[in-house]
Amino acid sequence: MVCLGNICRSPLAEAILQSKLDPEKFQVDSCGTSNYHIGKKPDIRSIEIARKHGIDITHQKAAQFKVSDFDTYDFIYAMDASNYSNIIKYSRNNQDTSKVQLILDVVAPNKGLEVPDPYYGGEQGFENVYQMLDSACDLIISKL
Numbered sequence: 001m002v003c004l005g006n007i008c009r010s011p012l013a014e015a016i017l018q019s020k021l022d023p024e025k026f027q028v029d030s031c032g033t034s035n036y037h038i039g040k041k042p043d044i045r046s047i048e049i050a051r052k053h054g055i056d057i058t059h060q061k062a063a064q065f066k067v068s069d070f071d072t073y074d075f076i077y078a079m080d081a082s083n084y085s086n087i088i089k090y091s092r093n094n095q096d097t098s099k100v101q102l103i104l105d106v107v108a109p110n111k112g113l114e115v116p117d118p119y120y121g122g123e124q125g126f127e128n129v130y131q132m133l134d135s136a137c138d139l140i141i142s143k144l
Contacts, residue, residue, distance in 0.1 A: 001103070002087055003079040006032030006062035009115050009129055010079060011042040013103060015050050015057045016130070017137045026144070030060070031069070033086035037062040043119065049126040053134075070096040075140075077103035080114035104132065106139040 001013035014030035021028065040062045041047070050057045067090050069076065076099045078084035084102055091097045104113035115132050118125035 001028070001030040001077050001079070002033060002065055002083050003030075003115075004032050004034050004083055004117065005037045006030055006064070007037045007040060007043045008046050008118055008126070009133070011057050011060045011062075012046050012050060012126075012130055013077065013079070013115075013133045013137065014060065015055045016053075016133050017140060019055050020137055020141055021144075027073075029063075029073070031063040031065045033065050033083050035064045038064055045118070045123065045126045049130045053130060065090065067092065070099060074099060076100045077106075077136075077140075079103060080117070081112065103136045103140075106136050106143070107132075 001010040001017070003010040010030035010032065014028050018028040042057050042060055047057055065087060070091065076087060078087055078100060081102065084100060087100050088097060091100070102112065102114065104115060107113065115129055116125065118129045
């Protein structure tokens with residue numbers, strides 16, 4: 001799960017998907033394409049929205065996307081087109097590229113829908129993002 005800073009959208013996506021999968025069978029992680037927040041906890045509003053839905057993300061720490069993530073993960077979900085493009089710049093070949101998609105493409109294929117950055121959107125923005133990601137994660141699970 002990849003967004004820009006790894007403090008709002010991608011930590012929520014990681015936690016939502018993780019909460020729905022068997023940790024013995026699946027590894028889920030998140031990161032950002034920037035280095036703005038490396039080592040920091042998620043935004044307090046992401047923590048609060050996750051907690052409201054019974055998920056604890058206080059243990060997460062922001063990390064930056066790296067080329068080796070293509071080797072570690074079978075699927076790489078970008079929150080928006082800008083981060084998708086940034087991830088693709090790191091790809092070494094068609095196999096790497098084929099692992100990357102917009103997360104909302106699982107909900108509405110080929111529509112180019114993006115998960116909006118809730119950072120400046122207030123409380124409701126975080127709840128809206130949670131709901132979008134929850135729906136997408138349910139569809140991801142159905143495909144696994």
